[in-house]
Amino acid sequence: MILVTGATGTVGREVVRLLSAGPGPLRGVRVMTRDPARVPGDCRTAETVAADYRDPVSLAPALAGVRTAFLVTTGVGGDDDALFLRAARAAGVRRVVKLSAAAVLDPGADDAITRWQRATEELLRGSGMEWTLLRPRSFMSNTLSWAASVRSERVVRTLYGSSANACVDPRDVAEVAVRALTEDRHAGRTYTLTGPSAISAVEQTAQLGRTLGVPLRLEELTRDQARAAWARRCPAAVVEALLTSADRQRAGAKARVDDTVRTLTGRAAGSFEAWARDHREAFGAFPAREAFGAFPAQDLDAGPGVPVGPRTDSGPPAGGRG
Known part of the structure; x- marks a missing residue:
């Protein structure tokens, strides 16, 4: 059993x-x-x-x-x-x-x-x-914490969006x-x-926008804004741990890629692009007339991040924070 x-x-x-x-x-x-x-x-x-x-x-x-x-x-x-x-x-x-x-x-x-x-x-x-x-x-599913703002505003709000994480x-x-x-x-x-490559929130936002067929914008949060957002959902010690974790990611501590998934399963680890494609409905459906190609590429870029929400890089505490 x-x-x-x-x-x-x-x-x-x-x-x-x-x-x-x-x-x-x-x-x-x-x-x-x-x-x-x-x-x-x-x-x-x-x-x-x-x-x-x-x-x-x-x-x-x-x-x-x-x-x-x-x-x-x-x-x-x-x-x-x-x-x-x-x-x-x-x-x-x-x-x-x-x-x-x-x-x-x-x-x-x-x-x-x-x-x-x-x-x-x-x-x-x-x-x-x-x-x-x-x-x-x-x-990779931590980015579901962006879903509400993506649906309502086409915005991703995050801390240190240009920092990379080899998310899985x-x-x-x-x-x-x-x-x-x-x-x-x-x-x-x-x-x-880990996943097959390290990827930043800026890159995730761009890939998600292409998948959804709409331009998405990334807004950089300050540390105080991120702290306030996490404090609405997490105890103080966890909030400080999330901030410390984000700092480590910004310093490059989470960019290393391991090939363990391939070694154990015989296939490459799944990419964020594939994950986003399989979960696009969670972020909402958008009219076909708003196809991505109709908007300038720079609309997708904004700046650095860790997604705001209970399942960020340092959460859930039982896994997926590394």
Whole structure:
């Protein structure tokens, strides 16, 4: 039995979708969530169980009979990992595949989120169970935080828009996760996962505009504006971590490309252009008469950035921030 946590999230949902790719109901896979009603429809062929990391009584039945677990936690500074790993070991779980982040490898990253991620990795290594660590860079899907302003104003607002990040398609992260969950060769391995190239928000804005067929404009945010935007959704320690992460990206700490996706899957990592094309509907439909070619190219350019929203380069805390 494989247990998938975080099935309502960016990567967990894709993990369940890939595991359920065959015909008929999904067998041998269990989805753990606090609220089964939030499990996406395309994941409901799997067995679903209601459980909470902080409720050991609920964890016991969720982990019963589980051999391998996919672990996603988001409570920065909390003890969700410790509680889950304790229950998993007691239940006889053999291996845990954990979603972490590439930032843990950077000695210059010492923010609250990265310190927490390093600590949770150490908990897993010392758990007595087999482990695999997935360390993605920023998720391409973080740009969905731009969707509202793209639809309403055709504007992307961001901090340090010319800084580059080797962001990764969450579907690639999920494919690697499924391999780690279903193959025996991944125990004790750590995988840094990036896209095929480093790309800036300026370049993402241009590519997204071409995909949508409309001119998009990028507005540069000040640090104070970015801080205020994040503060509406995140605790103060997380906000400062996001700003520090953005500074590291501006300094070039997140531009390195790793070929791990190709090594493990046999194909190149997906590009942002392909991701944007597959998710264009999320950004809204625009009249055909507003075709991109009718506007000057410079309308797409503006300046530097990290997307404003809860799933930015440093979020979600469980992965995709690197």
